[in-house]
Amino acid sequence: MAIELKPDFFDRCARQQQDVMGMQGPYAAVLGDYTLVQLVKDPDYAAARLEPFWAGHIRACLKADPTRRVISYDAGGGISVMSLKLAALLQDEIRDGRFLPVVSELSGGPEHFLEVAKALVPQHGNSYQVSVAAAMLKEFRQGVCYTETALSGNNTSVVWQGEEIDLAGGVDFIHESCAVTPWSRIPEWHILGLGRLASPRCVYAVHQDDIHELTGWMDKAGVERAQRHAGIVAAHRALQEQFGLTPVDHVEAGAFAGRPMTYRIFKGPEAPPITVG
Ligand SMILES: C[S@@+](CC[C@H](N)C(=O)[O-])C[C@H]1O[C@@H](n2cnc3c(N)ncnc32)[C@H](O)[C@@H]1O
Numbered sequence: 031m032a033i034e035l036k037p038d039f040f041d042r043c044a045r046q047q048q049d050v051m052g053m054q055g056p057y058a059a060v061l062g063d064y065t066l067v068q069l070v071k072d073p074d075y076a077a078a079r080l081e082p083f084w085a086g087h088i089r090a091c092l093k094a095d096p097t098r099r100v101i102s103y104d105a106g107g108g109i110s111v112m113s114l115k116l117a118a119l120l121q122d123e124i125r126d127g128r129f130l131p132v133v134s135e136l137s138g139g140p141e142h143f144l145e146v147a148k149a150l151v152p153q154h155g156n157s158y159q160v161s162v163a164a165a166m167l168k169e170f171r172q173g174v175c176y177t178e179t180a181l182s183g184n185n186t187s188v189v190w191q192g193e194e195i196d197l198a199g200g201v202d203f204i205h206e207s208c209a210v211t212p213w214s215r216i217p218e219w220h221i222l223g224l225g226r227l228a229s230p231r232c233v234y235a236v237h238q239d240d241i242h243e244l245t246g247w248m249d250k251a252g253v254e255r256a257q258r259h260a261g262i263v264a265a266h267r268a269l270q271e272q273f274g275l276t277p278v279d280h281v282e283a284g285a286f287a288g289r290p291m292t293y294r295i296f297k298g299p300e301a302p303p304i305t306v307g
Pocket residue numbers: 057058059060061062063105106107108134135136137179180206207208209210213214220
């Protein structure tokens with residue numbers, strides 16, 4: 031895996047390390063609930079949302095090859111309401127070992143995170159949302175594999191029910207929202223870690239806002255911001271050149287064909303057309 035280092039990479043690495051040590055501070059806890067997130071801007075039409083697209087891709091992969099385990103990965107997924115929903119929808123497939131939703135959450139396990147989310151209720155809307163998340167966690171927690179590792183560098187394994195699973199080249203849907211891309215100080219490295227997980231049928235979806243609006247403390251002159259943007263551009267180039275992923279900005283099929291998407295998608299050579307509606 032060749033990495034194109036942008037200026038001050040090692041200084042940014044050190045700052046990243048500090049962020050991770052002080053995890054409670056910089057990363058606000060969020061529910062990982064993408065129910066209302068639009069893939070295409072059309073608030074009246076539920077089929078234009080991310081959630082049915084994500085579930086549809088998993089189902090299509092399950093159908094295409096019934097013998098292969100399908101894996102979904104929400105990078106920085108918080109409490110991961112979306113993955114818990116998938117676990118609820120696909121309980122039989124999880125039990126049979128045919129589907130595995132994985133969530134990486136650097137700031138701790140879901141039980142800890144729920145406590146943090148409760149404390150943040152005033153900032154994050156209503157307590158109803160948190161109680162729904164708590165109920166889902168109680169019911170479907172066993173179906174979701176949580177990892178506290180960023181899965182970059184050489185470590186691409188998770189442990190699931192006693193089995194060590196290497197995710198490299200085996201993940202069919204990678205998602206991130208308000209997570210790796212906007213938070214990482216070294217995106218030229220972290221985003222490659224995600225590319226490394228991609229299977230030939232993979233869809234990697236990152237919100238466009240996360241590419242353009244970076245988060246966390248930055249110097250006033252905006253030097254680090256510029257370096258991080260350059261790192262993101264380099265990583266996206268590497269996703270294409272090293273991992274064979276193709277960028278997609280517009281819907282490719284379905285009722286919304288041709289419409290621009292709120293997400294930037296990279297897809298593997300065997301992924302079906304990006305279909306919405
Ligand atoms: C604001 S939360 C987003 C939670 C959830 N995705 C959502 O939108 O509801 C930010 C998350 O980014 C994750 N994160 C930040 N940098 C990361 C990195 N380099 N690798 C993996 N996850 C990272 C943290 O674990 C944290 O949970």
